[in-house]
Amino acid sequence: MRYLWAAACLPLGAAVGTCTVLLHDYWWGMVLGLAATAATLVALPGGWGRVPFGAAWSVVVVVLSLSRPEGDFLVSADVAGYLLLLGVPVVLVAGLVGVRGRATGPDHSGAGPGVSDGGRPSVS
Numbered sequence: 861m862r863y864l865w866a867a868a869c870l871p872l873g874a875a876v877g878t879c880t881v882l883l884h885d886y887w888w889g890m891v892l893g894l895a896a897t898a899a900t901l902v903a904l905p906g907g908w909g910r911v912p913f914g915a916a917w918s919v920v921v922v923v924l925s926l927s928r929p930e931g932d933f934l935v936s937a938d939v940a941g942y943l944l945l946l947g948v949p950v951v952l953v954a955g956l957v958g959v960r961g962r963a964t965g966p967d968h969s970g971a972g973p974g975v976s977d978g979g980r981p982s983v984s
Contacts, residue, residue: 865908865909866908866909866911866912867912869904869909869910869912869913869916870912870913870915870916871916872900872913872916873900873912873913873914873915873916873917873920874916874917874919874920876893876896876897876900876913876917877897877916877917877918877919877920877921877924878920878924879893879896880893880894880896880897880917880921880944880947881893881920881921881924881925881934881935881944882934884935884940884941884943884944885936885940887940890940890943890944893944894947897917897947897951898954900913901913901914901951901954901955906957906959908959910954910955910956910957910959911955911956911959912955913955914951914952914954914955914956915952915955917951917955918948918951918952921935921944921945921947921948922948925941925944925945
């Protein structure tokens, strides 16, 4: 099931990244694209659900920002373009946040180190 979820998040990230690149020259397009990216990252479950989305979004933005052999480009060297490119590492890090599960105590109660079963600090 996890692989199916990851496979579904790849085209979703590619689509949101493509729309963000195509609309980033308009102020409302930049706000809409970054808000859609952030909302999707928040809505996706933690763990490995966000990684394919963030990776696909970042790859699409980087590939579409490269100039073509004809000299065309989609991402210009202005404030909007640099803001979009600044979003690439932010989205990658946001996609990787929460991949590792929370560490639990030795009794696997989730209480953490230094806390006994009663919720009081343990004396060691």
